[in-house]
Amino acid sequence: MTHDIIVLGAGMVGVGCALHLQARGQSVALLDRRAPGLETSYGNAGIIQREAIAPYALPRDLGFLLTGASNRRVDVRYHAKDAARMLGPLWAYYRNSAPRPYAEISRQYETLIARSLETHTQLMRDAGAEALVAGQGYLMLYRSERELHSFFKEADERAGSGVNHIKLSGADVAREEPALLGTFAGAVRWTDPVAIRSPGDLVQAYAKLFEQRGGAVHLGDAMALHRTDDGGWQVGTADGQTLCAPQVVVALGPWSMQLTSRFGYTAPVIPKRGYHMHYTPLPDRPLNSTVIDAEYGYVVAPMKDGLRLTTGAELAYVDAPRTPNQIEAAERIARQSFPLGARVESEPWMGTRPCMPDMKPVFGPVPAVPGMWCAFGHGHQGFTLGPITGELLAAMVTGATPRVDVRPFSPDRFG
Numbered sequence: 001m002t003h004d005i006i007v008l009g010a011g012m013v014g015v016g017c018a019l020h021l022q023a024r025g026q027s028v029a030l031l032d033r034r035a036p037g038l039e040t041s042y043g044n045a046g047i048i049q050r051e052a053i054a055p056y057a058l059p060r061d062l063g064f065l066l067t068g069a070s071n072r073r074v075d076v077r078y079h080a081k082d083a084a085r086m087l088g089p090l091w092a093y094y095r096n097s098a099p100r101p102y103a104e105i106s107r108q109y110e111t112l113i114a115r116s117l118e119t120h121t122q123l124m125r126d127a128g129a130e131a132l133v134a135g136q137g138y139l140m141l142y143r144s145e146r147e148l149h150s151f152f153k154e155a156d157e158r159a160g161s162g163v164n165h166i167k168l169s170g171a172d173v174a175r176e177e178p179a180l181l182g183t184f185a186g187a188v189r190w191t192d193p194v195a196i197r198s199p200g201d202l203v204q205a206y207a208k209l210f211e212q213r214g215g216a217v218h219l220g221d222a223m224a225l226h227r228t229d230d231g232g233w234q235v236g237t238a239d240g241q242t243l244c245a246p247q248v249v250v251a252l253g254p255w256s257m258q259l260t261s262r263f264g265y266t267a268p269v270i271p272k273r274g275y276h277m278h279y280t281p282l283p284d285r286p287l288n289s290t291v292i293d294a295e296y297g298y299v300v301a302p303m304k305d306g307l308r309l310t311t312g313a314e315l316a317y318v319d320a321p322r323t324p325n326q327i328e329a330a331e332r333i334a335r336q337s338f339p340l341g342a343r344v345e346s347e348p349w350m351g352t353r354p355c356m357p358d359m360k361p362v363f364g365p366v367p368a369v370p371g372m373w374c375a376f377g378h379g380h381q382g383f384t385l386g387p388i389t390g391e392l393l394a395a396m397v398t399g400a401t402p403r404v405d406v407r408p409f410s411p412d413r414f415g
C-alpha cells in the first residue's frame, strides 16, 4: 500500500506526529511492533507538565555528585559499565546544566512546553477522552524548610512565565491530603498541569481518533525498513502487507538510534530508565492528587490500576538487565507516608526516558538521509510534548511555517 508518509513508533510522540500529518492532508501509515501506547508512553507518571518550562538539569552540587557516586540514592542510580560508556554525553549534560547554557536551553524548551497543554486539550476533545483526566494540578512535596523555601523562589520565577501555583504550609498539606502521614514542611501545588488516570489509554484514544479519520495502524518491525529503487521507503507489516512511502518519520523513542544508525545518523541518547508499580488504595485513606516527593524523587499518582509509584532515573541501556532495587528503595520511603496497600503486579514495569545531553528533544529532517524525519529524545516530558512535536514536525514535512522556531531542536546538532 502506498502512502505519503510512514510513521514508525506509536508512542505519544509517533501518534502525535501521525495525527498532525493527517490533519495536513497526508495519507499516513502508523507502524509499531505492539499496539499503540504500550511502552514508555504507558508507564509514565501521567502528568501533562505545563509547569515544566525548564528541562531536568543535572544537579551540579558536590553533595549530589558524592552521594550519587555511592549508587544508593533513591532518585538516581546507575549501572557502572553502562554509565562509563556514557561519560562523554554525561559530561556534555553536566556542562549544559551550568547556569548560562541552562538559561538559554530553558528559554528554547519553554516555547514547546507553553503550547503543550493546548495541543493535548484539543486532541482530548476531538478524541472524546476527557474522562481520562484524573485531576488538575499536582503537589511538589517538601520535607525540609530550606528546600521548600528555595523551591518557593523557583515557583515565583516561573510565575513570570505564566505558570501558576499555590504555596502550601505543612498544615495546608495535611488539610489537602489527610491520607499522608508524617511531618512535611509544605508544598507547591502547580495548578496548570493535568494528571491522566491512564497514560497508555490516552495514547490509544488518540490512535483511535487517527483511525476514525482514515489513518491506518499496523503491527510490524520498524527495523525491516529499507530503501526502494526509486529512493522511497518500504516496510513489511506483521500481516504480510507492504507499506511504501516517499517519506518516513522515526519516532521509536529510546529505540530510535537502532534504526537511524543503519542509515548513518546517530545522536548521543542518555537512557534514563524508570520503574513503576501499582498498589491497591486504602479505602479509608484516599490520595486526592498526584504527589512528587521532591527530596526523594519519586511520584505517587492515583490511577486507573491503583496508586502508581514511579521512580527517578537509572542510567542503564534500554536492554540491560532490570535492577528493581530503586523501586524497592522508593517503596520503603513511600510506605512511611503514602496510603499504599498491597502490590498489584508481581514484577515492576520498566521503561526508558530517551534524554539528550542538551535536554532538548530532537525533531526534523535527518541529515544526509533524504526523505527521513525523526522525533525522539523527549526525556522527562515526552508524554507532555508528543502532540506539539507532531504539530511542528507536520508543518515542516508539508513545507508550512511552524509556529515555533524549530532550529534549536534540529537533528543536525548531532551526528
Ligand SMILES: Cc1cc2nc3c(=O)[nH]c(=O)nc-3n(C[C@H](O)[C@H](O)[C@H](O)COP(=O)(O)OP(=O)(O)OC[C@H]3O[C@@H](n4cnc5c(N)ncnc54)[C@H](O)[C@@H]3O)c2cc1C
Residues within 6 Å of the ligand: 008, 009, 010, 011, 012, 013, 014, 031, 032, 033, 034, 036, 037, 038, 039, 040, 041, 042, 043, 044, 045, 046, 047, 048, 049, 220, 221, 222, 223, 251, 252, 253, 254, 255, 272, 273, 274, 275, 276, 310, 311, 351, 352, 353, 354, 375, 376, 377, 378, 379, 380, 381, 382, 383, 384, 385, 386
Ligand atoms: C517513570 C517515568 C515517568 C515519566 N513521567 C512522565 C510524566 O509524568 N510526564 C511526561 O510528559 N513524561 C513522562 N515521562 C517521559 C515520557 O514517558 C517519555 O518521554 C515518552 O513516553 C516518550 O514517548 P515516545 O513516543 O518517544 O516513546 P515510546 O512511548 O517508548 O514509544 C516508542 C514506540 O516505538 C515502538 N518500537 C520500538 N522498537 C520498535 C520496532 N523495532 N518496530 C516497531 N516499533 C518499535 C515501541 O513499541 C513504542 O510504542 C516519564 C518516563 C518514565 C520512564
